[in-house]
Amino acid sequence: MSQQTKGINIVSALKDTVIAGLLSLIIFGPVVGVLLDGYDFTFQGADVAFIVSIVMAGRFAISIFSQTEFGEAFLYRQATKDDGVVVTAPGYKSRMRFIIPIMIVVGLLVPFIASKYVLTVVILGLIYVLLGLGLNIVVGLAGLLDLGFVGFYAIGAYGLALGYENLGLGFWSMLPLAAIMAAVAGAILGFPVLRMHGDYLAIVTLGFGEIIRLVLTNWTSFTHGPNGISAPLPTLFGLEFKRRSREGTPFHEFFGLPYDSAYKYIFIYLILLLVVLAVLYIKHRLTRMPIGRAWEALREDEIACRSLGLNHVLVKLSAFMLGASTGGLAGVFFATYQGFVNPSSFTFFESALILAIVVLGGMGSTIGVVIAAFVLTVLPEMLREFADYRVLMFGILMVVMMVWKPRGLVRVTRTGFATRKGSAK
Amino acid sequence: MTTLLEFKDVDVHYGPIQALKKVSLDVKEGEIATMIGSNGAGKSTLLMSIFGQPRISSGQIIYRGEDISDKSAHYVASNGLAQSPEGRRIFPGMSVEENLLMGTIPIGMDHCDEDMQRMFELFPRLKERRNQRASTMSGGEQQMLAIARALMSRPKLLLLDEPSLGLAPIIVKQIFQILEDVASTGMTIFLVEQNANHALKLADRGYVMVNGEIRITGTGEELLVNPEVRDAYLGGH
Ligand SMILES: Nc1ncnc2c1ncn2[C@@H]1O[C@H](COP(=O)(O)OP(=O)(O)OP(=O)(O)O)[C@@H](O)[C@H]1O
Ligand SMILES: [Mg+2]
Numbered sequence: 001m002s003q004q005t006k007g008i009n010i011v012s013a014l015k016d017t018v019i020a021g022l023l024s025l026i027i028f029g030p031v032v033g034v035l036l037d038g039y040d041f042t043f044q045g046a047d048v049a050f051i052v053s054i055v056m057a058g059r060f061a062i063s064i065f066s067q068t069e070f071g072e073a074f075l076y077r078q079a080t081k082d083d084g085v086v087v088t089a090p091g092y093k094s095r096m097r098f099i100i101p102i103m104i105v106v107g108l109l110v111p112f113i114a115s116k117y118v119l120t121v122v123i124l125g126l127i128y129v130l131l132g133l134g135l136n137i138v139v140g141l142a143g144l145l146d147l148g149f150v151g152f153y154a155i156g157a158y159g160l161a162l163g164y165e166n167l168g169l170g171f172w173s174m175l176p177l178a179a180i181m182a183a184v185a186g187a188i189l190g191f192p193v194l195r196m197h198g199d200y201l202a203i204v205t206l207g208f209g210e211i212i213r214l215v216l217t218n219w220t221s222f223t224h225g226p227n228g229i230s231a232p233l234p235t236l237f238g239l240e241f242k243r244r245s246r247e248g249t250p251f252h253e254f255f256g257l258p259y260d261s262a263y264k265y266i267f268i269y270l271i272l273l274l275v276v277l278a279v280l281y282i283k284h285r286l287t288r289m290p291i292g293r294a295w296e297a298l299r300e301d302e303i304a305c306r307s308l309g310l311n312h313v314l315v316k317l318s319a320f321m322l323g324a325s326t327g328g329l330a331g332v333f334f335a336t337y338q339g340f341v342n343p344s345s346f347t348f349f350e351s352a353l354i355l356a357i358v359v360l361g362g363m364g365s366t367i368g369v370v371i372a373a374f375v376l377t378v379l380p381e382m383l384r385e386f387a388d389y390r391v392l393m394f395g396i397l398m399v400v401m402m403v404w405k406p407r408g409l410v411r412v413t414r415t416g417f418a419t420r421k422g423s424a425k
Numbered sequence: 426m427t428t429l430l431e432f433k434d435v436d437v438h439y440g441p442i443q444a445l446k447k448v449s450l451d452v453k454e455g456e457i458a459t460m461i462g463s464n465g466a467g468k469s470t471l472l473m474s475i476f477g478q479p480r481i482s483s484g485q486i487i488y489r490g491e492d493i494s495d496k497s498a499h500y501v502a503s504n505g506l507a508q509s510p511e512g513r514r515i516f517p518g519m520s521v522e523e524n525l526l527m528g529t530i531p532i533g534m535d536h537c538d539e540d541m542q543r544m545f546e547l548f549p550r551l552k553e554r555r556n557q558r559a560s561t562m563s564g565g566e567q568q569m570l571a572i573a574r575a576l577m578s579r580p581k582l583l584l585l586d587e588p589s590l591g592l593a594p595i596i597v598k599q600i601f602q603i604l605e606d607v608a609s610t611g612m613t614i615f616l617v618e619q620n621a622n623h624a625l626k627l628a629d630r631g632y633v634m635v636n637g638e639i640r641i642t643g644t645g646e647e648l649l650v651n652p653e654v655r656d657a658y659l660g661g662h
Contacts, residue, residue, distance in 0.1 A: 290530065297516055297527050304514035306478055308578070309502025309531045 013063035020059035024052045111266040119265045121381045126272045128373040132357040134326030140364035142319035143299025145202040148209025152182040152324040154346040156331020161231040171234035182328025183321040190320035216343040228342025231335035426453040435484035444470040446637045452615045459616045459624040462634035468617040469511050502531035505581035513571040517560035528577025544573040565596035582613045589620040621658035625649045
C-alpha cells in the first residue's frame with residue numbers, strides 16, 4: 001500500500017450524512033411528520049426537518065471524528081477489544097480496600113442526611129442491587145440466560161404479603177422464608193432446564209416469569225388479582241412504625257418522638273443495607289470457593305466440565321437456587337417498602353431491566369452491578385421531567401454502552417494465583 | 426503387571442446407532458497403551474463412556490477391580506482417572522493458572538500449589554504464560570494446558586483424546602516428547618490417536634479400532650510393521 005497523506009475526506013463524510021438523512025426521513029417522516037387529527041391529518045414538516053437535521057449533523061460529526069487521528073485510534077481500540085478477565089499480579093492490592101469502608105460509612109450516614117424522598121429512591125436502588133446480584137450469579141457467573149428472573153422477585157414480594165394475610169407472619173419471619181420459597185421455585189425451574197442452553201433456556205425462563213405473573217393476576221381468590229394486596233412493615237423488637245398500633249406502642253411513642261413517616265424508611269433502609277452488604281460478602285466468598293469456580297467453568301465449557309467429573313446438575317441447580325433466593329429477598333423488601341404489591345410490578349420489562357443491570361455492569365462483576373443498578377434506577381428518578389422518554393433514553397444508553405464498553409462498565413478482574421507454600425518464582 | 430483398566434464386551438448405542446461393538450481391551454499399570462482408528466471409529470465414545478457419558482448398554486468397565494460402568498463422572502474423576510478431551514476444551518476466558526486450578530475440582534485444592542509448580546516444571550511454556558488468557562494461546566500451548574489440567578487431579582491413569590489434533594508436525598513431536606516424560610514418572614497412559622505413526626512408536630501396546638470394533642491388537646512395534654495398519658494408517662509406503 002502506498003503511503004497516503006492523511007487528510008479528512010469531506011466528500012465521503014457528506015455522502016454518509018446524506019444517507020443518514022434519507023434514512024431518518026424514512027423513519028421519522030411518517031412517525032413524527034403525520035399527526036392524526038380525527039379522520040384528518042396535518043403534516044408537521046418543521047418537526048421532521050428538525051429531527052432529520054439533528055441526525056445529519058450528528059452523522060457528519062461522527063464521520064469527521066472517525067477520520068481524525070484520535071478517532072481512528074478510538075475505532076481501532078473498539079475493533080480489537082478483547083474479552084475475558086483481566087488477571088492482576090498475585091501481590092496486587094485492589095483499591096477497593098479503601099473504597100469499601102468509605103462506601104459503608106457513607107451508606108450508614110445516608111438516612112440521616114438525605115431527605116425522605118432521596119431515601120426512598122436509594123432504597124429502590126438497593127433493591128435493584130439485590131436483584132442484579134442475584135441474576136448475576138445465574139447469568140454472569142453460570143452463564144445461564146434467565147429472562148424470567150422477575151418471577152422470583154414476585155414470589156418474594158407476594159410471599160410477604162400473603163404470608164402476613166393468611167398466616168399472620170411478619171417481615172422477620174417472611175424474610176428467610178421468602179428466600180427459601182424462591183430457592184425452591186428456582187430448583188423447580190432448574191430441573192427441567194438442566195439440558196438446555198442459550199436461546200432455549202431463555203425462552204423457557206421467559207415463560208416461567210410470565211406464568212408467575214399470570215397466576216398472580218388470575219388467581220383472584222388467593223392473590224386478589226390485579227387489585228393487589230397490602231404488605232406489612234418491619235418491626236423493631238416488636239415496635240411498629242405506624243402512626244397508631246393496634247397492639248402495643250408504636251416506635252415513636254416508645255421513644256417519645258413525634259410521628260414521622262421517614263422513620264420507617266430509615267429502618268427499611270438500614271436492614272436493606274445490611275442485607276446487601278451480607279449478600280455482597282457471601283458472593284465475594286463464593287466466587288473464590290470451588291462452587292464459584294465450578295459455575296464459571298460451566299459457563300466456559302460444559303464438555304470440559306464433564307471430563308473433569310463436574311456434577312453439572314448440582315452446579316446449575318445451585319446457581320439457580322442462590323440467584324432465586326436473592327431475588328426473593330429483594331421482593332420482600334420491595335413489598336414492605338411499597339406497603340402494597342400487585343402483579344403490574346412484575347412484568348417482563350422488569351426482567352429486562354434486571355438483565356440490563358447485569359449486562360451494563362459487566363457480566364460477573366459485582367461492583368459493576370452495584371453501579372449499574374443505581375444508574376438505571378436512580379437516574380430515571382432524577383430525570384423525572386423526561387419521564388416520557390425513559391425507555392428511549394434507556395435504549396440509547398444501552399446502544400452507547402455496547403459500542404463504548406461491550407464488556408460492561410467494570411471489567412472482571414481476578415487476582416492471579418498466589419502460591420501459599422514454597423517459592424512462587 | 427496388574428491391569429488398571431479393563432473393558433469387557435462393551436456395547437454403546439446412540440439411539441439406534443451402535444458406536445461400540447463388543448469392545449474388550451485392557452490397560453496395564455505403568456504402560457502406555459494406544460488406540461488408533463479413523464474418523465468416526467468410536468474412539469472418543471470409548472473414552473467418554475468411562476465417565477458414563479454415554480452410558481454403556483452392555484458389558485463392564487472395570488477399574489482397579491471395580492465395575493465403574495454405572496458410577497458418576499465425579500466418582501470416576503476423583504478416583505484417579507483424568508482425561509484431556511478431544512479438541513482440548515480448555516476454559517478460554519480463564520488464565521492458565523485458573524485452568525489448572527479447575528483441574529483440581531475432582532480432588533480438592535489440598536495439593537494445588539505443589540502440583541501447579543510441578544506442572545510449571547513439566548511445561549515451562551505454561552509458566553511463562555501463567556497469567557495469559559487461555560484463548561489467546563497457540564494450539565500447542567493449549568494442548569499442553571489441557572494435559573496439565575488433567576494431571577492436576579493426580580490421576581493414576583491419564584486418558585488422552587487426540588492430543589495431536591490440528592497441530593504442526595514439530596509441535597506434535599514436542600507433545601509426544603512430553604508424554605514420554607510424563608510416562609517416565611510412572612504414569613499410566615491410554616492414548617487415543619489418528620496419528621498412528623507417533624502413537625505406535627510411543628506406545629507399548631496398541632489397538633486398532635474400525636467401525637466400533639477392535640480389529641487388530643499387538644505391541645507397538647508389531648503394529649508398526651503390520652501390513653494392514655501400514656496401508657490404512659501409515660500412508661502405506
Ligand atoms: N452424541 C452423539 N449422538 C449420536 N451419535 C454420536 C454421538 N457422538 C458420536 N456419535 C457417533 O458415534 C460414532 C463414533 O463417534 P466418535 O466421536 O466416538 O468417533 P471418533 O473415533 O472419536 O472419531 P474422530 O477421530 O473423528 O474424533 C460416529 O458414527 C458418530 O457419528
Ligand atoms: Mg474423537
